[in-house]
Amino acid sequence: MIKSNLHAACLAYVQERIDACQAAIQAAQESANSETKSSAGDKYETGRAMAQNERDRNAVQLQQARQLLGELQRINPELPCDAVRPGALVRTSMGVFYLGISAGKLTVEGQDYFAVSAAAPVAVALAGKRAGEEAVFNGRKIRVEAVE
Structure with a gap:
């Protein structure tokens, strides 16, 4: 049960990243589209180039988030684990780890997991x-x- 909840929390984390990247790409596109050509052509070109750079940076982050989603989708949290491997919930003397993706500290059912x-x-x-x-x-x- 805990593994399934941790897996779901990781999926939510990745989905938030995907949504944020898509929103940033859309905002950069709208910014580029709203740039109007003025008599100062350099200012127009600079604004469009900055918007393009922002779109490109967010596109890379979106691709990385989609790769994380793919990694998570290959893990079945319902499968029991008897050794440390992806999909395992590992209780150690240093803390409790869920091997899936690097999502940092997650709190599930009042307990912290990494x-x-x-x-x-x-x-x-x-x-x-x-x-x-x-x-x-x-x-x-x-x-x-x-x-x-």
């Missing part, structure tokens, strides 16, 4: 570990207490 990608350094250190095993991360031992 959503990290499988490529995050802590996830790499824990990869393949099972409950009761230890890993070293940043020179500190981390004990895996449970994997769900």
